[in-house]
Every structure is written in structure tokens, then in C-alpha cells.
Amino acid sequence: MSRPITDQKIYEVRLFRNRDYLGDLGKLARDLTWTVHRNPQVGYNTLSFKVDQQAFDQWCKGTGVETEDVIRPINTDCQIWVRHTPDAEPVCVAHGYLYAMPAGIANGDAIDYQFEFKDQFLKLAGASRIPNGTRYTLPANQMVMHIISDAQIRQDPYRYKFTVGLNPTLPTITRQYNDWKPVSEAVAEMCDNSTGAGQFDVWIDQDYKVNVAKPRGKDSGLVFRYPYDPTLTMIPMASMPTYDQIPELMTAIRAVGEGQGDAAISVLIKDNDAIAKYGYIEGYQQYSSIESESVLQQKAQADLDNAISPNPAPVISVNGVFINWEDFGVGDLITYMNDAAVGYGLYGTVRVATITVNCDGNRNESIQLTTEVWNG
Secondary structure (H helix, E strand, O other), X not given: OOOOOOOOOEEEEEEEEOOEEEEEOOOOOEEXXXXXXXXXXXXXOEEEEEEXXXXXXXXXXXXXXXXXXXXXXXXXXXXXXXXXXXXXXXXXXXXXXXXXXXXXXEEOOXXXXXXXXXXXXXXXXXXXXXXXXXXXXXEHHHHHHHHHHHHHHHOXXXXXXXXXXXOOOOOEEEEEEOOOXXXXXXXXXHOOEOOOXXXXXXXXXXXXXXXXXXXXXXXEEEEEEEOXXXXXXXXXXXXXXXXXXXXXXXXXXXXXXXXXXXXXXXXXXXXXXXXXXXXXXEEEEEOOOOXXXXXXXXXXXXXXXXXXXXOOOEEEEEEHHHOOOOOOOOOOEEEEEEOXXXXXXXXXXXXXXXXXXXXXXXXXXXXXXXXXXXXX
């Protein structure tokens, strides 16, 4: 039995001004693209589209707003909603705020507006910075919320009005800021922390809620395969997967942790079987955030194992007819099989770190999934 497909997706491109809904621009928006990352340490979300300037002016008049107000940045938001079928409930796949005036681009005798919207999280890059000498000792989830809310208090009454969403209790960590740290950077740096609260994700949703999860996403149960086999229910990849992060071959690692010079902790990890097979190849790794020698050994051993027997996470391309956004999103676990691979990248379970979607004029989706090795 072949994999079920759908080509009935219906798009809405909803615009808001000062969080008031203006209307659906979906019938006018062209060259629609979006990128969503699982947390701000991985990257900041974006979405973009083009629209004919005159048609957009008429659309604004029809909604009772001035074009000049809508194209003014910061307080204009966009949300992309998709129905998997005409009768399905819509799901928000991407959203953001207009961070700059739309560019005017010549299109024959007409002019297009090029709109680009950025992650709401990026507003925190311009929030009141964390004062020099600030110290927090809190559960990591509470620290995220405190860093954001404290910045809002400092810049009162100019607030972004973000509220608290998912907020599970995480281990207590300590952070001290000896410079005037941007709020966005401070929160992003806490994600994927291997020596503190462990890996967790932070994101702001379409309801302006700040969410924390450990981890974001679920096991999707989806299996992606290359090459295509019409007799299987696995999702066919559109092309052979690629691998961006193949580690350099090493058979020994000199790992250095926290500290300066002779005061820094260090370990040397070797693999005798690999040395006999490939020769002695010593690599150097700096882990400045690791204070414990046992943790340093564990980290170096994992990196050495990966260098000798790489298990890289693939970048997967897939046609959107195989994807239902109701039950698939960034952070989800997927399985891949690459029958054309040699030596590495044959199969595995990985986590979706980034989803990038490009739509053609008929809203056919070309999807790229950037994945990462899942360590549980």
C-alpha cells in the first residue's frame, strides 16, 4: 500500500495590527516561505511573501485600515494557518512580527511589497538589557520567565505583553551576568545546557505565550526513506539526504574544561582499536563550561565515539503532500532510512531542529527538514 497523500491544503495568511485581526491575505500573497526552529539557540523563525502593491492597498481599504499603518514595523503581525483538508481545523504553522518596512520590488510594470516577518522572540533582543552584576539562582524554567518579566518591568510601561505558557519545573541553575546582556541571548544560551538544567526548549507561540518544554515535540512515528519505493508506506524523500556535520576523524581527544592554563582541567581519551586501524590522530576540544573531570570525560568519550563511527543527522527534502501539519512539527522525532548511503547515514532516529517550507503559486510545498542526533 502506498503512502497516503493530500493536495487539498488551504492556506490563510492572517494579518494583525496591535494584535487586532485585520483579515486573510492568503489569496494575494505569493512566494510564501517560512522557517521554524525548535528554540532560539538553533535560530530565529522567519516568514515572508510578496504581494502586489495596488492589490494590497485595496485590501487595506477593504479592511478599514490605512496601508501606512499596516506596513509600519514592530506592531504588525502575521500568522500562517493551514487546513489539511477543507473540513479540518486550521493549525498555525508559522508566525512573526514585521521587523522592517516592506521593500518595494519591481515586477514588470507593477511594484510588489516584499514582507518579511521575524520571530517574536527577537523583540527581546531590543528589550531592556540585564544589568551588570545581576545574579539568578532559580529553577531554569522560572529563570527564563524572570529574565523576560524583569526586563519588561525595567522598561515599563513599554511592554511586549508576553504571558506564561507551558512551564514545567526544571533543575535549579545559577547564572551571573557581568555585562549588559541582551535578554534574547541570555535565554537562548540556557537551552541545550549539558551541565546545568539539561536540554530544554523555549519558544513564543501565536498567542504570545512563552513556552518551556523538555523537550519540545513528540515521537511523530514518521519514517522517511530514500530512494522512493511505491510499495511502501514510508514517506519518500524528494532527493538523496545530505549531511552537514560530518566529524573529522580522530582516534584520540585532548579535552580541556573550565580554567586557564595549568589550572584548567583536562583529560586524554584514546581508542586503541581505532588507533590500530587508522593510526594515532589526536584532536583537541575545548569545553569551557564543564567544571567536572568526570563530565569532561563523558563528553570527550561521546565526541570520540562519534568521530570514529559517525552517525550524522541528515538534511531531508520532502514534498508537502506527505506532511500533515496537524500532527507534525519542529522538535518531533522521526526515523530515516537511506538505502543509498555507504559507511554512515544508513538509518536512525533523529530530531527535527528546523523546518523550512517554500510554496509555489499553487501552494505546493517543498519542505526541508534539518535534523540533529537525538541523545534522549
